[in-house]
Amino acid sequence: MNFKKLFLILFISTIIWSQLPSSRFAEDSMTVNKNGIIDLRILETTDLHAALMNYDYYQTKIDNTIGLVKTASLIHQARSEAVNSLLFDNGDHLKGNPLGEYLVRIRGIQKGKVHPVYRAFNYLKYDAITIGNHEFNYGLKFLNSVLKGVKMPVVNANVYSVKTNKPYFKPYVILKRRVVDKQGIGHDLKIGVIGFMPPQIMRWDKANLEGKVLARPIVESAKEFVPIMKSEGADIIIALAHTGIDSEPYHPETENAVYYLSEIPEIDAILAGHSHSVFPGPTFKDIPMANIVEGKIKRKPVVMAGAFGSRLGIIDLQLEVKDGKWKVVKSISFTRSIADENGNPLVKPDKRLFKLIKREHQETVDFLKKLGI
């Protein structure tokens, strides 16, 4: 379908819906959870490592295989195709390139100013994000200060404060979203979102974290909070799992725990990350019970969108009411790339996002030039 046609259909359906009597919606809310089929699209970015621009700072040239400015165009496209969608980031987004380093070590983030990574997230209206192990690399003080600029919930359930023995971050959030089913009827859906990261942070960032926080095992933390989320009315639960996929036997120190998170029945979809791999994809063809065609592990929808904004992860869920509760009855997971296998661009940059972050980008380029890099 071309853009004009799509626009026309959306325009006409908007008119039809805006003319429906409001009592119809009131009636719908009363009959929520009784019937209907909901298509819900979940979008993931992961392991951006401060790759906001399609630019290679080491080689000082454009690189069309990376950059959130490009992924943003895929996000807009994926949203326009879906009636209901949610966007999440899976962590490791602040550090990993000269831009990230320049901002922390040279320029600093002035009080009241928003870190460009979070400025980008705010602009793209992420529904929630989690943090990755690399978010601790610049210390807790820096992280807490930049997180003040984030306009969406930040969740992690397995990092605890030593002082309070409670989760250091918000462990989960229950998003209330009005979604529209296939008949065009509105439903209020409660979407539980929970986050995890590898417990190895205590070794990797010992100097920054010792005596301040403690990391707990991923699966045990999930089993602790998932029943609470259900008791608070979560219709479905999505895990923002900053952890990879590995079928090695589970132990409390497991770094890549998606394989075992997928066994928790109340978790409906898993956004994976950390290992910079692509799921579904051939890397995982030998993992038992991994379906690399439909993007499932042990029949659970999973997606992992590579790194540096190279891909957008998509999980399309179909929900139906079974025994009075919304259940995922069908799913397909896949990723879309910003470039083809030869590095040729498949999408254009999002110009508005480009403008929002170009200042810090240019400063980084100029700084590297001064250093003679």
Ligand SMILES: [Zn+2]
């Ligand atoms: Zn990581």
